[in-house]
Amino acid sequence: MGRLPVRSERHVDLNLLSVRITSNLEEFDGYAYFSRDAPAGREPDHEIVCVDLERDHFDPADLDRLRDRTLRATRFRSGYYLNHIFGEPAYLFTDGRRSVVLGRRLERTIWPYFVKRLLTEFAVDHGYLHLKAAGFTLDDGSATLLAGPNGGGKTVFLTQACLNGARFLTNTHMLVRDGEAHAVPSAVRVRPSPQFAELIARRALTPHLESGDFVAAPELLFPGAPRDRGRVRTVVVTDYSPDRPRAFERISAEQAGLFLGLFSDGVVNYGLKDDLLAHHRGDLDAFTASLAAMRRQLADLVGSARCYRANVDMLDASVRAEVLAELSSAGRPAAAPARR
Structure with missing residues (x-):
């Protein structure tokens, strides 16, 4: 594939583990799911690289030849990511602690698939449920x-x-x-309600990607850390x-x-x-x-x-x-x- 373009990144803190997410987009909607950044100097446990094919071109034949041969990668090629999550066909590559996905609207893969998989793998590797x-x-x-x-x-x-x-x-x-x-x-998904009316009115909450709900860091919603x-x-x-x-x-x-x-x-x-x-x-x-x-x-x-x-x-x-x-x-x- 050659060198992958990176125009933005975020190193997110998931408490017991952290993940660095990079994108070839200057503004990537997949970052909105996360409420906390990892402390400076912490090494990420995993890296997810997202390449939007609307922005940068790669030869589809090369991508199909190099992609993973797992069942999940095959499903990604059909636009099926996980459970009820569907989207554009995508190419999935895994290399140890690094996952690369190329496609379109890749924010649909971050929390819906990658976070869930990485949490499960971390759990079984370290004795958690x-x-x-x-x-x-x-x-x-x-x-x-x-x-x-x-x-x-x-x-x-x-x-x-x-x-x-x-x-x-x-x-x-x-x-x-x-x-x-x-x-x-993680960011919390909240429905419009009297408790959050003031926050919604002053646009302090981020609209959810696919609904009339909103997402926000819990620190913004609730008293106490x-x-x-x-x-x-x-x-x-x-x-x-x-x-x-x-x-x-x-x-x-x-x-x-x-x-x-x-x-x-x-x-x-x-x-x-x-x-x-x-x-x-x-x-x-x-x-x-x-x-x-x-x-x-x-x-x-x-x-x-x-x-x-x-x-x-x-x-x-x-x-x-x-x-x-x-x-x-x-x-x-x-x-x-x-x-x-």
Whole structure:
């Protein structure tokens, strides 16, 4: 391919790891997903190079000859990136800790694919569990993990908790080891609402790339500095529906584990099994050992936490106060779980 053009770059901090992203565009929309830059002098754990073919030309025959021969690279050539994420056909090249992608509108590959894959690979290489989950910490530093289906109310639950005394931990991803949740800093997607009307009016929030929502660093949205870590004391499965009876009630660790295994496990939820197998170079023993380790970690996590199911309207002040009081008391002798 020869030397790749670089006209902008950003070295982003994901807490336990960092990634340098470069682009041949002076302004690259893929940077908007990230809320924090890596400290000066820190070496990146991975590099992602994005080359927009509208700006610089490369011979398609050369690109097709040199690209990866993995299943993911083949899917990129069809414009399928991950799960429901589609875009322009792209060429994917991987060389150790460096990934190169050439195509158009490549911001659609950064957070939707590369971040998820890199977090999963980092997790299996360093003994962590990668979860799709939101989370916040309470006064004592303990963490509440929020999991649920898309549209199940995780973001509303998180936002309302952080606007009412909790500290923001993470919005979408976390890495967990030995019961400790480590945040993955990112921009937060927020819907237009009275809480953020003033910020929206003065254009302090960035419009989301593909919707009428907005994205912003959590420091801009919530009082108090975000936390980077917290010991998981409670797990809440959120699935809000006003058409069903309202409840905030205990569930078993087994129920929570089964749910998180489908809705939060990074490999399962994002369809990364082929990428993980490729990361292990097709070694079945290493691949299955990683899967077994993740299963044990998930069982240990829910087994050591108090687990709840939540069908509550966190915009209702009285309900919100009751729920947050129950979460604050979890792990100490207390009355039966609140119900509403």
